[in-house]
Amino acid sequence: MPAEYALSNVWLGIGVVIALFAIFYYVGWWASRKTASDADFYAAGFSIGPVTNGLGMAATWASLATFLGVIALIQKLQVPFVYLWIQWTISIPLLTLLYGTSLRRMKAFTPASFIRARYGKPSTVVIVCWMTLIMVMYALGQMIGLGQAFELLFGVPYNIGLIVAGVATVGFITMGGMYGASYNAAFQMVVMTIAMVVPMGAIMKAMGSSGWWFPPLAYGDMVPSMLKMIPTFFDMKYDVRWYFALIPAFTLGPVALPHLAMRVFTSSSVKSARWAVVWFALFLGLLFSGTYTAGFAGNFFRATTDRIIEKPDQTLLILNVFYNPALVAAFVMGGALAAGLSTIGGNLMAIAGLIGNDLLGIVAPNMESRKKMRWGYVALAMGGIAAILLAFRPPAFLVTSILWAFGLLATTATPAILLGVWWKEANKLALIISSTICGILYIVISPHVLPSICVGKGLVAALGMSGGMVTVPMSFAMFILLSIAFNRMSALSAYAPTLEDKKVIDRIHGWGEHYEESRYNGITWPLIASVVCIVVMIWGLQPWS
Amino acid sequence: MKEKLYKKEIWLTVVFSVLLILMGHSATIFRLFPGLQQGTFWGFPTQYIAPILLGWFGMAVVCLVMAILCNRFDDEMEEHAASETQRLERVINE
Secondary structure (H helix, E strand, O other): OOOOOOOOOHHHHHHHHHHHHHHHHHHHHHHHHHOHHHHHHHHHHHOOOOOHHHHHHHHHHHHHHHHHHHHHHHHHOOOOHHHHHHHHHHHHHHHHHHHHHHEEEEEEEEEOHHHHHHHOOOHHHHHHHHHHHHHHHHHHHHHHHHHHHHHHHHOOOOOHHHHHHHHHHHHHHHHHHHHHHHHHHHHHHHHHHHHHHHHHHHHHHHOOOOOOOOOOOOHHHHHHHHHHHOOOOOOOOOOHHHOOOHHHHHHHHHHHHHHHHHHHHHHHOOOHHHHHHHHHHHHHHHHHHHHHHHHHHHHHHHHHOOOOOOOOOHHHHHHHHOOOOOHHHHHHHHHHHHHHHHHHHHHHHHHHHHHHHHHHHHHHHOOOHHHHHHHHHHHHHHHHHHHHHHHOOOOOHHHHHHHHHHHHHHHHHHHHHHHHHHHHOOHHHHHHHHHHHHHHHEEEOOOOOOHHHOOHHHHHHOHHHHHHHHHHHHHHHHHHHHHHHHHHHHHHHOOOOOHHHHHHHHHHHHOOOOOOOOOOOOOOHHHHHHHHHHHHHHHHOOOOO | OHHHHHHHHHHHHHHHHHHHHHOOOOHHHHHHHHOOOOOOEOOOHHHHHHHHHHHHHHHHHHHHHHHHHHHHHHHHHHHHHHHHHHHHHHHOOO
C-alpha cells in the first residue's frame, strides 16, 4: 500500500511501539498476579476507583476511529458528523443511569448475566448471540485497523503487521484479564489524549492560530479563513429527521454495548460508578474536542495547501509529519495504537464474559469460581485468535461499519435490558420473538444484504440510521405489546415472569428483600411508549431525501 | 415512605435521561429553530460550538449533579431498607 504518510525514521516508530507494549505487558503481568477468581477476571474484583475507571471508560469508548476514521468522515460530512460524534458521550452516563448501577448492585459480569437472572436460559442464548456477533464485528474492525497501522508505520505487508500486532495485543490482554484491561485502558487514555491534543497545538500554531495554547476550543480565529475557503463547512445540511435518527441507532445502541457496561460493573461501589461517569465525561470531552479540531485542521490544511489527501484516514498523521518532528509523529501513531488496543481489550473481555461466563454458565451452572476463571482465559484467548484469523480475509458481512452494528444492538438487546430492568411484565417469549424478528428485519432492510428493499438511501442507510429508526421503535413496541398479550394467555403461562423474576427487579433497584408487586408494574405507560414508538417507526418509513 | 422513594427514583431517572439526551443532542435544537443559527461565540458559529460545549462541560455538569443526587437517593434507600428489615425482625420476634 503506498502510504502518503511515512516516518522519516522508522526506528522512532518501532521504539515508541516497543516502549508502549512493554508497559502494557508489565501491567498485564502485574494484573495476572492479582487475579484469583472469576470476579477478579471479569470485573477486576469490583475494585476500580472513580478516576481510573473514568479514564478506562473513556479509553474503551475511544477507538482507532477517533484518530483515523472520524477525521476522514468530518472531511466528508463536515459539521453534521461532529454532531453525530458528540452524542456518543451520552452512552456511558445513560447506561449507568438506566441500568448500570442496578446491575452493578447484583454484581453482574456482563449485561447478559442480568438477562439470565431475569429472563432465563433461552433468552440469554438469543441475546448472547447478538452481542457476540457485534463484539466480533467491533474487535475485527479494530484488528484490521491495527494491521493497517503497522503496515503504515513500518512499511511491512498487512498480514505480517496483523500477526505481530494481533498476537502481541491478545497476549497482554489475555494475561491481565479485567484488572489488566482496566489499568491499561486508563494509561492508554492518558497516552491518546496527549498524542491528540499536544501535537495539535504545534500544528495550530504553524497554521497561524493564536489559540494554539488550547487546541480543543481556541481555534475560533481560523473560522473566517475557513469560511472563505469552505463556505459550507458549518452548515447543518440535513433535516430534523436526520438529527432525530441519531437517537434510536446511535444513542440507544451503545447503551447496550457489553464492553462499556462491563466498565461500569468493575466500579468499587455503585456510588463510585456514578463518580467515574463524571470523570468519563470530562476526559472523553477533551479527547473528542481534540478530534473535532483535527477534523477542522484537516479541512483547513487541504484548502490552504491545495493538497489532495488520497487517504483521508491518514489526515492526522499527515498533519503531524508535515508540521511536527518525526518523534512527535511517531508518538501520535502510538496514541492511535493505544486507542485501538483499549477498544480491543474491552471487546475481548466482553466476548470472554459472554462466552466464558454467560453461555458456559447455562451449560454448567455450578462450576466453581477458579474453573470459571480458567474458562474465561480460554474464551479470551480464543476470541482474540478468532479476530486475528478473521482479519486475514474478513467476510464482507462482518466488516460493515461498526456504526451500522450499533443499530443492530439497539434493535436486539437494548429493549431486553431496559424493559427487563424497569418493567415486571416483560415476557420471555416476547423478548425472543421481538429481538429475533426485528434483528433480522434490521439486517434485511439495510443496503448491505438486499439493496432492493432498503429503507433510506446513501450514508443514512449504510450507517443504519434509517433502518434503526424503523426497527428500534418496532422492537420496543413489539416487545411491550406481545408481553402484555402473552402474560394474559394461559397457554403461554410458562413464559410469563415468575415471582422470582420480578423479585430480581426490586432487588437490583435497592429494595433488598422487601418486594412489592405494584412497583415497576402496570401497562399504561408502556402502552403510551408503544404508541410513541409506532409513530416514530412510521416517520422512519417515510421516503428519505 | 416507600411510595415517595419509588416516585423519586422514577423522577430522577426520567429527568436525568432527558437532560443527558439534551446535552448530547443539542444540535437538533438548532435544526428545529434555525433562527438560533446566528451569532458567534469564541469566534465559532453558535450552532457549532454550543453542541461541543454542552456535549463536554454540559454533560459533565449533568453527570456531577446526577452523581450527587442519585448517591444521596441511595443513602435514603439504604436507610429505608435497613429500617424495614428492623421492623420485620421486630414483628417476627414478637
